[in-house]
Amino acid sequence: MSMTMSEKILAKASQKNRVDAGEIVIADIDIAMMHDLTGPLAIESFNKIGTEKVWDNNKVVIPFDHQVPADSLTSANNHILMREFVKKQNIENFYDVNEGVCHQILPEFGHVVPGEIIVGADSHTCTHGAFGAFSTGIGSTDMAMVLSTGKLWFKVPETIQFNIEGTLKDNVCSKDVILKIIGDIGADGATYKSCEFSGPTIKDMSMSDRMVLSNMAVEMGGKTGLIEPDEKTINYVKKHSNKNFRTYKTDNDASSLKVIDFEVNNLEPQVACPNNVDNVKPVSEIDVELDQVFLGSCTNGRISDLRDAAKILKGKKVAKNTRMLIYPASRETYSKALDEGLIKIFIEANALVMNPCCGPCLGGHTGLIGPEEISLSTSNRNFKGRQGSPEGKVYLCSPATAAASAIEGRITKPE
Numbered sequence: 001m002s003m004t005m006s007e008k009i010l011a012k013a014s015q016k017n018r019v020d021a022g023e024i025v026i027a028d029i030d031i032a033m034m035h036d037l038t039g040p041l042a043i044e045s046f047n048k049i050g051t052e053k054v055w056d057n058n059k060v061v062i063p064f065d066h067q068v069p070a071d072s073l074t075s076a077n078n079h080i081l082m083r084e085f086v087k088k089q090n091i092e093n094f095y096d097v098n099e100g101v102c103h104q105i106l107p108e109f110g111h112v113v114p115g116e117i118i119v120g121a122d123s124h125t126c127t128h129g130a131f132g133a134f135s136t137g138i139g140s141t142d143m144a145m146v147l148s149t150g151k152l153w154f155k156v157p158e159t160i161q162f163n164i165e166g167t168l169k170d171n172v173c174s175k176d177v178i179l180k181i182i183g184d185i186g187a188d189g190a191t192y193k194s195c196e197f198s199g200p201t202i203k204d205m206s207m208s209d210r211m212v213l214s215n216m217a218v219e220m221g222g223k224t225g226l227i228e229p230d231e232k233t234i235n236y237v238k239k240h241s242n243k244n245f246r247t248y249k250t251d252n253d254a255s256s257l258k259v260i261d262f263e264v265n266n267l268e269p270q271v272a273c274p275n276n277v278d279n280v281k282p283v284s285e286i287d288v289e290l291d292q293v294f295l296g297s298c299t300n301g302r303i304s305d306l307r308d309a310a311k312i313l314k315g316k317k318v319a320k321n322t323r324m325l326i327y328p329a330s331r332e333t334y335s336k337a338l339d340e341g342l343i344k345i346f347i348e349a350n351a352l353v354m355n356p357c358c359g360p361c362l363g364g365h366t367g368l369i370g371p372e373e374i375s376l377s378t379s380n381r382n383f384k385g386r387q388g389s390p391e392g393k394v395y396l397c398s399p400a401t402a403a404a405s406a407i408e409g410r411i412t413k414p415e
């Protein structure tokens, strides 16, 4: 009987031959991730449940990334609480303040493989759908139940498949594709749907470009953001992980499947304007002066993103009245950027290169914007107050648009 990729993975995880959209299942969890901001609450709830040991200390992954290194006594105390938990529970997959953004380091360290169920106490856990895993964000109290039992209930989602065709023009990136999709269908256009990205344009994309699409599935309400594994997926996963895995694909005649077609041959670079992710316009329609440009985050802080930006910034300078902050998404990304001479290009352009972490993305650590300031950002959210002051404004774009705009000091088409 025909099923979607999500249905197949949830059926396997709940030991069933078949599940249907709308059905409630109790699934075995393969990976549970919590970070320095959501971990403390999950641990508090876990302690209330009273279970002595986590269900499987090899399946729990704990990265520190939101407030690293500690920027206040509160975050220092959170870190201490979590390090103690790591020790007591004998959690080997612990990544302290030096490693980088959770959604980047999970695949880098081989925790992500196709066909598994991954839950994270962070909404952008949908990023790992790019590897064909059913991966989704959950709350801290749900995480406490997972830590305690290794299981979680899910309502099986229906699927919207975004079938993307066409060749992207130079300097048009996967970020522009996902911004266009969200602009068209709206911030609630895929609420509780399993979003699936497919078609020839996706086949041509690298794993990092695919991660950008999956990462932003939640910004249109998606439960997850899947991409059918292919040779590129398998090569990446085999390089990073020694886990066994199985791949799944959606049957074209699955009854809960809806397909939406997109053609991207003539797509222009896109920008999401304040204060909503679906307030999307082509970059050529916007003319705004910038106080800050942020290149980084789990959406666009990977090595390919830094390369895209460096190509444009090479030999140029960031505009005088604009500051550019660059946060490589992980230590590995930082190290590659060093080897490839990208960091030198950034420093010579007068950009500020920071440590791998979430940075200004959620306005809770470094690089906040003040009242009336305007930020252009390669991250995924731009609601009021997201990067600091509620009177500040955030525009979202691709790394190429960010780099070109930093040089001009205003939102500019990358050329």
Ligand SMILES: CC(C)[C@H](C(=O)O)[C@@H](O)C(=O)O
Pocket: 037, 038, 066, 121, 122, 123, 124, 137, 362
């Ligand atoms: C802190 C965390 C709960 C939050 C999330 O879940 O997404 C953050 O990562 C974000 O991007 O807003």
Ligand code: SF4
Pocket: 066, 101, 102, 103, 122, 124, 297, 298, 299, 357, 358, 361, 362, 379, 380
């Ligand atoms: S980089 Fe931003 S979106 Fe991603 S996990 Fe960190 S705060 Fe959330």
